[in-house]
Amino acid sequence: MAPASSALTTKPQSGTPYQLDTNQTLRAAQALLKHISTETKRTDEQSTKRNLLANDNTGSDEEAGEEDEVPIWLSVTTKKHITDQKRLKPKAIPIPHSLHNSPTSRICLITASPQRTYKDLIAHPSFPTTLSARINRVIDISKLKSKYKSYESRRQLFGEYDIFLADDRVITFLPKVLGKVFYGTTAKRPIPVSLTGNAKPPPKNAEGRRPVEKRQDSKGRPLPGGVGLVGEPKDVAREIEKTLSAALVHLSPSTTTAVRVGLASWTPEKVVQNVEAVVDGLVKIIPKGMRGVRAIHIKGPNTMALPVWLADELWEDEADVLEKKWAPKEAEEPKMIEGGKEKKNKKRKSMDAVEEVDAEKPKKKSKQSGDDDLAKEIALRKEKLRKQKEDAIVEAGAVQPADGVKAKKNKKSKAAIVA
Numbered sequence: 001m002a003p004a005s006s007a008l009t010t011k012p013q014s015g016t017p018y019q020l021d022t023n024q025t026l027r028a029a030q031a032l033l034k035h036i037s038t039e040t041k042r043t044d045e046q047s048t049k050r051n052l053l054a055n056d057n058t059g060s061d062e063e064a065g066e067e068d069e070v071p072i073w074l075s076v077t078t079k080k081h082i083t084d085q086k087r088l089k090p091k092a093i094p095i096p097h098s099l100h101n102s103p104t105s106r107i108c109l110i111t112a113s114p115q116r117t118y119k120d121l122i123a124h125p126s127f128p129t130t131l132s133a134r135i136n137r138v139i140d141i142s143k144l145k146s147k148y149k150s151y152e153s154r155r156q157l158f159g160e161y162d163i164f165l166a167d168d169r170v171i172t173f174l175p176k177v178l179g180k181v182f183y184g185t186t187a188k189r190p191i192p193v194s195l196t197g198n199a200k201p202p203p204k205n206a207e208g209r210r211p212v213e214k215r216q217d218s219k220g221r222p223l224p225g226g227v228g229l230v231g232e233p234k235d236v237a238r239e240i241e242k243t244l245s246a247a248l249v250h251l252s253p254s255t256t257t258a259v260r261v262g263l264a265s266w267t268p269e270k271v272v273q274n275v276e277a278v279v280d281g282l283v284k285i286i287p288k289g290m291r292g293v294r295a296i297h298i299k300g301p302n303t304m305a306l307p308v309w310l311a312d313e314l315w316e317d318e319a320d321v322l323e324k325k326w327a328p329k330e331a332e333e334p335k336m337i338e339g340g341k342e343k344k345n346k347k348r349k350s351m352d353a354v355e356e357v358d359a360e361k362p363k364k365k366s367k368q369s370g371d372d373d374l375a376k377e378i379a380l381r382k383e384k385l386r387k388q389k390e391d392a393i394v395e396a397g398a399v400q401p402a403d404g405v406k407a408k409k410n411k412k413s414k415a416a417i418v419a
Helices: 023-048 115-122 141-147 151-160 169-177 235-245 268-283 348-362 367-397 413-419
Strands: 073-079 091-094 107-111 135-140 165-166 191-193 244-251 256-263 293-299 306-310 335-338 341-344
Touching: 023 073, 023 268, 023 293, 023 306, 073 268, 091 235, 091 268, 107 115, 115 135, 115 141, 115 235, 135 141, 141 169, 165 169, 165 235, 165 306, 191 235, 235 244, 244 268, 268 293, 348 413
Parallel strands: 107 135, 107 165, 165 191
Antiparallel strands: 073 256, 073 293, 091 244, 293 306, 335 341
16 A cells, blocks of 8 residues: 655646646635634634624734625745835736625725716716615715714724725825725725726827816716716726626735635635636736745635645745855865875965964954953052051051050051051
8 A cells, every 4th residue: 555645735647736736725625614614613602792892993804804704815925025015006816706796795986086977977877787786985085085084983984884996096095094994904905996997098288288178977067177087887887897806916025925715605616716716817926927936825814724735946046045155163284195294285385374474463462361460450459458457457456555545546557557
């Protein structure tokens, strides 16, 4: 009987080893979902009361899921950083099974000014009603700044809606406006979406400026102050649906990237399909593709990471590995033996010449030798003072006191004793 393999992951039987094995990913997904289900049942049996002191808005990224669903995370460890700086715009990777397909989820759309233009756009007859019914609020960035200045108002906004979509033209301004409430976790960070569709900006005039287009609402009334570039309702709806059916990758200068790819209520097959789609999308932006990946794991909020794929080498190229040069403690004396006589080679002669030159140079007084001289001087001083004190005591004892009168010590002996 052949011994069992001790490898944590399996490689594909055919093709290049730098690809995922579907069987390995399915095994990991089945084990993870089974463990999460068992732990959830055990926790529910132990305690059915909700902790009212728990702060849902400031929890960890992994503890927050849409509609209290337990998320499944894909952790990709690379050999080098994917990017050198943190990017505020996450990269969207299309996945076959959307994480935001719940018909009861509430959506808040953050747009550029004025917001009336985008409200009329969503209310247009050509805009899909199934999607417009989920968008419960449209607010522009200027109203967002004025109405939600305090921390408590931002927390209230955070809890009112499940998904936040933002115009990709204002997404970079939102971290300063929304603050830590939204950007402390990745659970409800605003998702960038293009509201321009296939529309193209008008050409610049002779002065190098683009003319401001005066648009009208659905009733033919002119919009105050005009508006920027806005796409057609069908194109905007298509972009929103495409964004909702994608996995978001938040890139930062790190070797580990976590992406939410599924929910614990899904089947293992759905999780596997999303994992493979996200890995295919990440390979396109990782330096040297799959050869730049060190490990791929899947995990839950409070579970161990189960390996899906592990690299055989820890570096991309042999040039990345630096050999450490070890210096010998003492230089050995190389010798040449000719006819039983030992002769030093030229290298040893040059070393002897350097030692002779160093011997002729005056040696500097080291710090340790200076400390020894100071200690000797202090010891001699103490010995001298001790002898002076003994002599003073002997001299004072030689004077005999008169009858009934105590003998007084002279100034000399007193000074000696004091010294």
